[in-house]
Amino acid sequence: MGSRPTLASLAGQLGVSRQTISNAINAPERVSPPTLERVKELIAASGYRPNSAARQLRTRRSRNLGYRLFPSADGINGAVMDRFLHALTERLYEHGYRVTVFAVPNDDAEIEAYEELLETADLDGFILADTRPDDPRTSWLLDRGVPFVTFGRPWTADRSSPHSWVDVDGRAGTAEATNYLLSQGHRQIGFVGWPEGKDLPGGRPAGYELGRDRMEGWKGALSPHLEPRELERLFVGVPDRIRDGAAAALTLLGNGATAFVCASDSLALGASEQLRAVFPDKPPAVIGFDDTPVAAAVGMSSVSQPVEWVAEEIVGIIRTTLDGPATQTKAPQHLLLPPRLVLRDGGGPLATTPAG
Amino acid sequence: MGSRPTLASLAGQLGVSRQTISNAINAPERVSPPTLERVKELIAASGYRPNSAARQLRTRRSRNLGYRLFPSADGINGAVMDRFLHALTERLYEHGYRVTVFAVPNDDAEIEAYEELLETADLDGFILADTRPDDPRTSWLLDRGVPFVTFGRPWTADRSSPHSWVDVDGRAGTAEATNYLLSQGHRQIGFVGWPEGKDLPGGRPAGYELGRDRMEGWKGALSPHLEPRELERLFVGVPDRIRDGAAAALTLLGNGATAFVCASDSLALGASEQLRAVFPDKPPAVIGFDDTPVAAAVGMSSVSQPVEWVAEEIVGIIRTTLDGPATQTKAPQHLLLPPRLVLRDGGGPLATTPAG
Numbered sequence: 001m002g003s004r005p006t007l008a009s010l011a012g013q014l015g016v017s018r019q020t021i022s023n024a025i026n027a028p029e030r031v032s033p034p035t036l037e038r039v040k041e042l043i044a045a046s047g048y049r050p051n052s053a054a055r056q057l058r059t060r061r062s063r064n065l066g067y068r069l070f071p072s073a074d075g076i077n078g079a080v081m082d083r084f085l086h087a088l089t090e091r092l093y094e095h096g097y098r099v100t101v102f103a104v105p106n107d108d109a110e111i112e113a114y115e116e117l118l119e120t121a122d123l124d125g126f127i128l129a130d131t132r133p134d135d136p137r138t139s140w141l142l143d144r145g146v147p148f149v150t151f152g153r154p155w156t157a158d159r160s161s162p163h164s165w166v167d168v169d170g171r172a173g174t175a176e177a178t179n180y181l182l183s184q185g186h187r188q189i190g191f192v193g194w195p196e197g198k199d200l201p202g203g204r205p206a207g208y209e210l211g212r213d214r215m216e217g218w219k220g221a222l223s224p225h226l227e228p229r230e231l232e233r234l235f236v237g238v239p240d241r242i243r244d245g246a247a248a249a250l251t252l253l254g255n256g257a258t259a260f261v262c263a264s265d266s267l268a269l270g271a272s273e274q275l276r277a278v279f280p281d282k283p284p285a286v287i288g289f290d291d292t293p294v295a296a297a298v299g300m301s302s303v304s305q306p307v308e309w310v311a312e313e314i315v316g317i318i319r320t321t322l323d324g325p326a327t328q329t330k331a332p333q334h335l336l337l338p339p340r341l342v343l344r345d346g347g348g349p350l351a352t353t354p355a356g
Numbered sequence: 357m358g359s360r361p362t363l364a365s366l367a368g369q370l371g372v373s374r375q376t377i378s379n380a381i382n383a384p385e386r387v388s389p390p391t392l393e394r395v396k397e398l399i400a401a402s403g404y405r406p407n408s409a410a411r412q413l414r415t416r417r418s419r420n421l422g423y424r425l426f427p428s429a430d431g432i433n434g435a436v437m438d439r440f441l442h443a444l445t446e447r448l449y450e451h452g453y454r455v456t457v458f459a460v461p462n463d464d465a466e467i468e469a470y471e472e473l474l475e476t477a478d479l480d481g482f483i484l485a486d487t488r489p490d491d492p493r494t495s496w497l498l499d500r501g502v503p504f505v506t507f508g509r510p511w512t513a514d515r516s517s518p519h520s521w522v523d524v525d526g527r528a529g530t531a532e533a534t535n536y537l538l539s540q541g542h543r544q545i546g547f548v549g550w551p552e553g554k555d556l557p558g559g560r561p562a563g564y565e566l567g568r569d570r571m572e573g574w575k576g577a578l579s580p581h582l583e584p585r586e587l588e589r590l591f592v593g594v595p596d597r598i599r600d601g602a603a604a605a606l607t608l609l610g611n612g613a614t615a616f617v618c619a620s621d622s623l624a625l626g627a628s629e630q631l632r633a634v635f636p637d638k639p640p641a642v643i644g645f646d647d648t649p650v651a652a653a654v655g656m657s658s659v660s661q662p663v664e665w666v667a668e669e670i671v672g673i674i675r676t677t678l679d680g681p682a683t684q685t686k687a688p689q690h691l692l693l694p695p696r697l698v699l700r701d702g703g704g705p706l707a708t709t710p711a712g
Contacts, residue, residue, distance in 0.1 A: 008475070064456070064477065069445050076649045082438040089425050090459040093469075098477060100420070100454050103446040113449075119364070121420065121454060242653060269653050280636065293432045294650050297598060297625050 010042055062122040063096050065318065068110050069103045070130060076266045077240065079292045080305055081129060084151060087311035088127060095319055099127075111140050118146065124322055127314060131155065131165070133209065138163055147321050149314045153336070155209040164321070164333040166313045170210060170289070173303035173339035174217030174261055177287040180341060181259045184285070187225055188234065190257030191218040192248040192267045195237035211237075214263045214289060238267070245270025249286075253278070259285040265292040265302055272300050291342050304340045313337070366398055418478040419452050421674065424466050425459045426486060432622045433596065435648045436661055437485060440507060443667035444483060451675055455483075467496050474502065480678055483670060487511065487521070489565065494519055503677050505670045509692070511565040520677070520689040522669045526566060526645070529659035529695035530573030530617055533643040536697060537615045540641070543581055544590065546613030547574040548604040548623045551593035567593075570619045570645060594623070601626025605642075609634070615641040621648040621658055628656050647698050655700045662693055669693070 011018045016035065023030045024039035031039070067088070070081060089099050100121055104110050114137075117123050124147065128137060131152030141148045142162055154161040174191075181189050194211035219231060226234075233255045238244035245267030249260060253275070260275075262268035268288025275283040288295050291304035317333050324330065367374045372391065379386045380395035387395070423444070426437060445455050456477055460466050470493070473479050480503065484493060487508030497504045498518055510517040530547075537545050550567035575587060582590070589611045594600035601623030605616060609631070616631075618624035624644025632639040644651050647660035673689050680686065 062477075069442055071442060076653060078438075079435065079649070082434075085457075086425055086427060086459060089457050093458050093460065098456050098458060098473070100456050101441075101445050102449050102454060103442060104449065117454070121418075266653075273654070293435070294653050297432060297622075297650050298629070298654065 010039070014038055014042060062124055064098045064100055064121060064123050065092065066100050066102065066114065066117050066121075066123045066126040068113070068128070069101050071103070076242075076269070076292050076294050077264050077290055079294075080290045080307060084129070084307040084311060087308040088314065091311050091315040092318070095315060095323075097124075097315075097318070107136055110137055114140065114146070118144075125149075125318065127151065127318075131167075147318070149317050149321075151310055151314065153334070159334060159336075161334065162332060164317045166310050166317070166333075166335045166337065168305045168307075168310065168339050169336045170214045170303075170339065171217035171220070173289065173305075173341065174214045174263075175221040176217075176339075176341045177261045177301075177303055178218045178221035180343070181261070181285060181287070182221065182225065184259075186259040186285070188230075188256045188258045189218070189222055190234045190236070190249075190252035190255070190260045191215055191262070192245055192252065192260060192271055193218075193235060193237050193263040194240060207240075211263050218261050240264050240266050242266050242270035242273075246274035249274045250278075253284075257284075259287075261287050263289055265290050265295045265300070268300060268302065269294055269298065272298065287341070295342075296344075299344045301341070301343045304342045306337055306339065309337055366395070370394055370398060418480055420454045420456055420477060420479050421448065422456050422458065422470070422473050422477075422479045422482040424469070424484070425457050427459070432598075432625065432648050432650050433620050433646055435650075436646045436663060440485070440663040440667060443664040444670065447667050447671040448674070451671060451679075453480075453671075453674070463492055466493055470496065470502070474500075481505075481674065483507065483674075487523075503674070505673050505677075507666055507670065509690070515690060515692075517690065518688060520673045522666050522673070522689075522691045522693065524661045524663075524666065524695050525692045526570045526659075526695065527573035527576070529645065529661075529697065530570045530619075531577040532573075532695075532697045533617045533657075533659055534574045534577035536699070537617070537641060537643070538577065538581065540615075542615040542641070544586075544612045544614045545574070545578055546590045546592070546605075546608030546611070546616045547571060547618070548601055548608065548616060548627055549574075549591065549593050549619040550596055563596075567619050574617050596620050596622050598622050598626035598629075602630035605630045606634075609640075613640075615643075617643050619645055621646050621651045621656070624656060624658065625650055625654065628654065643697070651698075652700070657697070657699045660696045660698045662695065665693055 008018055011021050014021075016039075020031060020035060021039055024036050067085065069085070070078070085101070092099055100117065100123060102113050102117065104113050114126065126141065126146065126148040128148055128150040129152060131138070131150045131154055133155040135154065138148070138150065138154065148163060150163065150165040151167065153159055153165050153167040178189055193215045194207060215235065222231060234252060234257055236248040236251050238248045240263075245262060248267065249271035252260065260268070260271050262271055265288035268286050272283070272286040275286065286300060288300055288302035291302040295302040313335050321330055364374055366377050370377075372395075376387060376391060377395055380392050423441065425441070426434070441457075448455055456473065456479065458469050458473070460469050470482065482497065482502065482504040484504055484506040485508060487494070487506045487510055489511040491510065494504070494506065494510065504519060506519065506521040507523065509515055509521050509523040534545055549571045550563060571591065578587060590608060590613055592604040592607050594604045596619075601618060604623065605627035608616065616624070616627050618627055621644035624642050628639070628642040631642065642656060644656055644658035647658040651658040669691050677686055
């Protein structure tokens with residue numbers, strides 16, 4: 001509020017310049033000892049905490065990071081990225097960083113935006129989401145030495161990368177979902193995933209690797225129990241829309257599936273509603289991915305990405321990179337975090353029982 | 357990309373300073389005629405478009421606006437505010453503005469953030485959401501002459517305000533929903549709203565006025581048809597959670613309601629699932645508010661706020677305020693936009709028929 005001390009109010013009270021106050025905090029050797037003493041006393045009495053302006057004067061950093069907002073395809077799967085932005089913004093703000101968001105239609109425009117933002121907004125770096133193999137955006141930033149961290153691995157064979165990244169182990173999530181259904185006695189567990197390389201989530205170029213990763217978790221967990229031919233009949237790849245999830249569930253049902261793991265909550269919701277129509281009394285188990293508000297709302301089980309944890313780790317890396325002592329080793333960090341299976345047996349009056 | 361001309365690349369090609377290029381664009385009288393000619397030719401040949409850096413040099417503005425991210429209570433109703441942020445960011449970016457987002461726990465912290473951001477980030481102004489009567493944030497900004505526009509009216513009796521605002525006419529939305537149900541033959545139309553003054557959406561201090569406004573749309577449309585005593589029995593105010601919507605629907609059902617209008621999609625989803633459990637073959641009509649992804653996903657009718665239109669109008673006001681000629685009248689703009697009733701008769705295999 002108005003009473004919170006600032007560089008300016010302290011300067012006013014002592015009749016000195018803001019720079020003098022800043023120097024007293026950050027470069028005390030530049031301030032005469034009597035003035036330094038007065039500033040210190042006033043700071044102690046006022047409860048002033050040096051804010052980012054003071055830190056900025058010291059570090060010559062803007063403490064401002066860029067982040068591209070993606071449009072969220074059907075508004076369901078996008079919820080997880082909005083949760084990420086909220087968590088990221090909260091964590092960064094606690095450490096005196098701000099986030100500049102921008103919306104652009106494609107990767108070329110995103111790179112143009114980097115250039116413009118670096119030139120005009122003096123950004124310290126970027127947080128990127130939706131990584132893909134041979135990502136032109138990360139190459140551009142690496143070439144120019146701009147600090148950045150990605151939410152998403154680089155999708156190289158060995159996960160190596162010259163830059164830091166934090167990601168969620170989607171494969172482990174669908175494996176856990178499949179193992180849970182196996183423990184409930186299911187063997188014919190269908191997987192509703194995305195198609196090979198096109199019509200991917202939101203029509204974005206990212207997604208193929210993500211979908212394959214999630215599919216492989218299901219396949220790995222199920223392959224000790226089924227023949228490859230059976231596995232093939234239990235996979236359907238469709239565009240990431242509710243109605244396609246419904247159609248895919250019918251196909252898999254025809255192929256003998258008794259339970260379903262899906263690559264997204266959009267697909268799972270379609271599958272779940274469709275199966276509820278066919279089996280109103282006891283619909284087969286469906287497990288989605290991303291634990292969106294829709295999943296919680298309709299009582300559907302889902303694999304939850306720990307995006308708050310991802311944000312926390314990204315902020316840790318950013319702080320080490322930008323605020324750490326120059327002598328500190330700043331090797332790229334690569335973190336793959338485990339997701340968590342959220343089981344629901346309904347919660348609403350019309351339950352979708354996960355055990356089928 | 358690397359080939360896109362910038363102030364710096366143009367300056368490099370001509371062997372002049374960036375300031376010279378900028379002057380040629382914004383203050384040609386300061387550049388010698390031969391240099392001006394060379395710059396103009398190069399600009400024409402290169403397809404250079406003056407970017408925000410150039411404009412910033414001219415206008416001494418940062419072209420950077422602040423926006424507080426609210427945490428989204430149950431993740432359902434919050435979707436509309438995330439849609440607003442996406443639309444706002446896209447529109448602002450088209451006009452060379454950036455958005456700095458920050459997350460703070462309360463109004464006091466929001467005002468502290470204003471102070472800090474104005475001091476350190478050189479923001480041009482703010483976009484505020486979740487307005488309330490006697491809003492301390494708008495007073496603070498008005499006192500200091502900081503430009504801002506609110507998404508949300510000031511909730512004064514006559515809607516007057518010394519600042520610009522854009523809002524959605526929630527009352528018109530619930531009135532339209534109620535009138536639709538009346539046209540379908542219903543008379544006993546229940547309203548599931550929020551309680552008087554506490555436990556409001558997300559526990560935020562805003563919400564009471566919003567809830568009353570939505571309730572009054574229902575009341576106004578229904579009062580020509582029912583006695584005041586009947587109206588009273590058809591209103592229930594509960595916290596904005598799915599399970600409370602379910603319980604409220606049962607109460608209203610007991611009071612004779614045959615169709616339901618709700619103040620939010622969270623409440624409507626609870627009501628809808630509950631009614632589907634009681635009447636699996638033909639559940640009564642439920643109309644929610646905000647047309648969230650959840651409503652679309654489960655095939656529920658809902659009142660849609662035109663947040664993209666709101667964003668468009670806010671950006672128009674911001675541009676007039678910050679970019680318009682100084683001579684232009686900049687009276688505060690007050691815009692109340694109409695919402696739209698989105699009717700769904702299912703869409704999924706288990707239909708909730710809006711006509712009851």
